[in-house]
Every structure is written in C-alpha cells, then in structure tokens.
Amino acid sequence: MSLPVSIAGAPFLGDPAFRQVIAAVEIEGDRARVVGGAVRNTLIGVPVDDVDIATTARPEVVAARATAAGLKAVPTGIAHGTVTVVSSGRPFEVTTLRTDLETNGRHAVVAFTRDWAGDAGRRDFTMNAIYTDADGSLHDPVGGIADALAGRVRFIGNPIERIEEDYLRILRFFRFHARYGRGKLDAVGLDAAVSLQEGIGRLSRERIGAEMRKLVMAMGAMPALAVMDETGILARILPGGGALARLSTAIDLANRHDSPFGLEARLAALAVDRHALADALRLSGRESKQIAAIVLWSQEFAARMDEMTVRLAVIRTGNDVASAALLLAAAERGRDSATDLVPLARTFRPPESPVTAARLIAEGYAPGPALGAELRRREAAWIAAGCPAEFKDDL
Structure with a gap:
C-alpha cells in the first residue's frame, strides 16, 4: 500500500489565521512547516486542536517578523525556541528547529539548528515527527506516516535514549497508545519503559498529573492502565496502584446507559485513597472536592440505592455527581444494579x-x-x- 505524500486540502492549511503566520515567518530563506498533532490527526481522521509550527528562523527573528506583520508575539518558551504567535485571536506555537545538547531526564539544553532531520530525531514518537509544508506536501524523516496509519506508537531511534531525555515519555507512551494505538503496545518501547520506570520519581507531580488526566480519558485507557498495573508503573504514580476493575466496570455501565463519566468520576473510581490521589496528581481544589462528593455519595448509594436517595443526591450535589456516584456504587457491587435509577440521576430537575x-x-x-x-x-x-x-x- 502506498503511503500518502500530501494532505493538501486539510482545513487548517486553508485557515487565513494560519496563512498569516506562515507568511510572516517564511521569508528571507527561512522555512516553516506544521509538525506533530495537526499532521498526525489529519492523516488518521481525528479532529485537529492545535497547529504547531517548526521553523528554521530563530525565535527572536520569529517574534520580530510576527510583530512587523501586525501579529502578537508572546515569548512563551523563548529559551527553548518557542514563540506563541497570535493571529485573529488564535495562538500558534512557532518553534525553531532544535537539537539536544544535554538532557537530565526532565529538561533539555538545546541548540538551534536548520537541520530538519536533526529536529525530528529529538522528538518522542515517529507519529509526532511528520511535517507538512503550507501546500500540504508531507515530510516523513522517521517513518511516522506508516506508524500513524497502523496505530503503532513507536519511539524514534533508541527508546532508552528517548526516555532518558525525559522520563515523562514513559507516561506519554501509554497515553498515546491509549489514544491512537491499536493492538499491543510496541514491545521494544514497553521493555524500555519498564526498565526505566524508576525515573518517574524524578518528575514533578504536576507533569505526572497532567499526563494521567489525559490518559484516563482516552478511549483505550483500560488496556493501557492494565499494563501499567502489571508492570508496577501504576504503583509508582498512585499509592496502592489503582482500582482498575472498579473503573472498568463503571465505564462499561456508563457506556451502557449512555451516561457521562468524566474525569473526576474516573479518578474517583480509580482511587484507592482519594487523599493520596490528590497529592500524587496535584489535583486542584475543585477536582478534589468533586471527587470527595462522588466518593461520599457512592457510599450513600451502597447503603441505600433507591429513588429517594437519588433525588437527595441531585438536590445536594447536582446531576453529574449523583449519576457518577450511582454508577460507581453499582460498579462496587460488580453488577448493573442501577439500571432504573441512572435516567433519574441524569434528568431529575427538582x-x-x-x-x-x-x-x-x-x-x-x-x-x-x-x-x-x-x-x-x-x-x-x-x-x-x-x-x-x-x-x-x-x-
């Protein structure tokens, strides 16, 4: 099967705001290409959220050119080569091509370059290192197109080297597989992640929490979390590991009843100890309060699962917490004991x-x-x- 060589016609390429940024940056011999998620998602038919741009122009040059073109330039990460250019009210991260001079598992010292292959080589996964020109022509220095289309999350080059550059890539490996992968995890990447899992302890809880929030909401979260649990990685993130069977059952029940089961609900189901969870993932006060309410009302439903308790829960906490707590209590019982009550929890308006x-x-x-x-x-x-x-x- 021949691989695509162009994504011409992709909506983001024709966006006037995007075209303004490209026109401002791509002058005087410099090139600018979209890289990462926008290209990957277009290839596999997933909605595009952010459009990130890589360029040969140095960050101070990008900022000056954007300003001269009447655009707003924000030095969001200028030491690492990133300038956020705001066009028509929308932000575009524009980052100068880079190579790593020094890494310590959390941060890197970078040097700017004009070498596209060198820039690709420092990225994490092949599917994240596909570039496109503004006309849609694709550039694939590390074989990312084939991997993206096959649902194969594969590290670029040596997985051990990529992980040692930033241990957060262990969690990203599982998260990207949960979101974009098909079949089993890449064996070479998994072996590297398992062997280097102690490095997770060097990461800030804020970074770990940000990745875990995305992971638990991914379509393939449960298989990925199961492997993390089996290999001991999950226990390094959540004290006591996680209540995976309860989470899996609750998600299945929510899907069966076409009922939302959002982030706080999933974390409440996963948590062995909600206080330890809040500390491990650096949850916000709002998140912690929501999780506490879900846990409390799930205990109420465990003791008494009837219409009166559902109405009381809705009155006290709202439909979202009431329905999540009801599903969590049903999952604790290991059976669908909430069949007749879920619609009431979702729709009751007292x-x-x-x-x-x-x-x-x-x-x-x-x-x-x-x-x-x-x-x-x-x-x-x-x-x-x-x-x-x-x-x-x-x-």
Missing part, C-alpha cells in the same frame, strides 16, 4: 424546595441544632413525597 430555614423560623424555631435537624427531616419527607411544588408536612 423544583425549588418549599422547606426553608426561614419558614421554620417563622414557625417559631430558633436558629441552632434543633432547627437544622427539623430542616433535614422535612427535606427528607418532601423528597420522599416526590418533591412536589406545594408541600405541607403535618408530622
């Missing part, structure tokens, strides 16, 4: 509660524990009655 503290105070209750207890009792009675708009509790 009217404004007629049970309020102001109403109780008007009836003579003084602020304090007694008022709180009566408020909870009446709210439970209102929910048990089906949350009617008009409610009178005579008890």
Whole structure:
C-alpha cells in the first residue's frame, strides 16, 4: 500500500489565521512547516486542536517578523525556541528547529539548528515527527506516516535514549497508545519503559498529573492502565496502584446507559485513597472536592440505592455527581444494579424546595441544632413525597 505524500486540502492549511503566520515567518530563506498533532490527526481522521509550527528562523527573528506583520508575539518558551504567535485571536506555537545538547531526564539544553532531520530525531514518537509544508506536501524523516496509519506508537531511534531525555515519555507512551494505538503496545518501547520506570520519581507531580488526566480519558485507557498495573508503573504514580476493575466496570455501565463519566468520576473510581490521589496528581481544589462528593455519595448509594436517595443526591450535589456516584456504587457491587435509577440521576430537575430555614423560623424555631435537624427531616419527607411544588408536612 502506498503511503500518502500530501494532505493538501486539510482545513487548517486553508485557515487565513494560519496563512498569516506562515507568511510572516517564511521569508528571507527561512522555512516553516506544521509538525506533530495537526499532521498526525489529519492523516488518521481525528479532529485537529492545535497547529504547531517548526521553523528554521530563530525565535527572536520569529517574534520580530510576527510583530512587523501586525501579529502578537508572546515569548512563551523563548529559551527553548518557542514563540506563541497570535493571529485573529488564535495562538500558534512557532518553534525553531532544535537539537539536544544535554538532557537530565526532565529538561533539555538545546541548540538551534536548520537541520530538519536533526529536529525530528529529538522528538518522542515517529507519529509526532511528520511535517507538512503550507501546500500540504508531507515530510516523513522517521517513518511516522506508516506508524500513524497502523496505530503503532513507536519511539524514534533508541527508546532508552528517548526516555532518558525525559522520563515523562514513559507516561506519554501509554497515553498515546491509549489514544491512537491499536493492538499491543510496541514491545521494544514497553521493555524500555519498564526498565526505566524508576525515573518517574524524578518528575514533578504536576507533569505526572497532567499526563494521567489525559490518559484516563482516552478511549483505550483500560488496556493501557492494565499494563501499567502489571508492570508496577501504576504503583509508582498512585499509592496502592489503582482500582482498575472498579473503573472498568463503571465505564462499561456508563457506556451502557449512555451516561457521562468524566474525569473526576474516573479518578474517583480509580482511587484507592482519594487523599493520596490528590497529592500524587496535584489535583486542584475543585477536582478534589468533586471527587470527595462522588466518593461520599457512592457510599450513600451502597447503603441505600433507591429513588429517594437519588433525588437527595441531585438536590445536594447536582446531576453529574449523583449519576457518577450511582454508577460507581453499582460498579462496587460488580453488577448493573442501577439500571432504573441512572435516567433519574441524569434528568431529575427538582423544583425549588418549599422547606426553608426561614419558614421554620417563622414557625417559631430558633436558629441552632434543633432547627437544622427539623430542616433535614422535612427535606427528607418532601423528597420522599416526590418533591412536589406545594408541600405541607403535618408530622
């Protein structure tokens, strides 16, 4: 089978904002080519998010040319050759071709070059080192086109050398396979990742967390996580490893019921200890709070899985948390015990509660524990009655 030599007609190539950036940079003998995700995704029919540009022009030259063309230039990573050029309100990362002079497993000291093959050789995976000119002509110095089309995530050159340049590539190897791979993980790459897994300990938790968020949301997350668990890599990231069976069952149930099961829900299902998870992945306060709510309500559902508890969960936390907690509780039981309740958790929209503290105070209750207890009792009675708009509790 012959491989494609052009992606002419790709929507991003005709984008006026992109054309402005190329026109500004590609002058005086310099070249500029799109590299990485936009090219890979176009080849395999996946939506393009970001358009990254590689160029022979030095970063200070890129910034000057962009400014002269009326574009905004932001020196987001100028020491490593990257200038973000904003065109029509959209950012394009423009990075000078580079070679690595020194690496320490986390960061690299780079030198700028005009050698396209040298720039390709320092990248991680072959499918990420495919370039295209503005007219769509493809340049494939490391065989990335064939690998992308075959769903083969393969390190460029020696996998051990690539990983030793940045140990985050261990996690990226699993994440890219979960997102773009087909079949088994590349054996040579897997052997290298397993043998060098101690290097994960040299990475910041912020970088690890960013990769893990993307990994757990990928279509092929479960097989990739299973290999990470079997090889001990997952335990280096999450204390106690992960509750993979629970996560797998919860995802299956969510798919069966056409119910969302987002990032916080997946992390809650995966977590053996949510506090350790928050620390290991440097979760934000919002993420930690959401996960705590899902875990709490899953415990409530484990004790009592009925319509009243579902309505109460929705009222207290909203539909997303309620449905995620319900699915997690069902997954804990190892069976689909939430069949009739998932639609209620997703769609229940309660009217404004007629049970309020102001109403109780008007009836003579003084602020304090007694008022709180009566408020909870009446709210439970209102929910048990089906949350009617008009409610009178005579008890």
